Amino acid sequence: MTNTTRDLIQQLAGLARRKHYTCEDSWYSCPQSEGGSANEHAGTKCDCGAAEHNAKVDAIAAELRGGTTLAETL
Numbered sequence: 001m002t003n004t005t006r007d008l009i010q011q012l013a014g015l016a017r018r019k020h021y022t023c024e025d026s027w028y029s030c031p032q033s034e035g036g037s038a039n040e041h042a043g044t045k046c047d048c049g050a051a052e053h054n055a056k057v058d059a060i061a062a063e064l065r066g067g068t069t070l071a072e073t074l
Ligand SMILES: [Zn+2]
Pocket: 019, 020, 021, 030, 031, 032, 033, 046, 047, 048, 049, 050, 051
């Protein structure tokens, strides 16, 4: 795999990653967002789905970087 391909995978992963939900009323913001949530009962875990989404993005990027998935299935 060329460095260019690696860079492109990195760029693609960067574009695909989502930010945690933030609302003008921070009561509704995800606890993992930059400003956090004003709701102390919201806990500390992501509740907007971004963490799960970004984990999938990272897993796909890692598989692409590994270069084994495509090579092994062809
Ligand atoms: Zn979140």
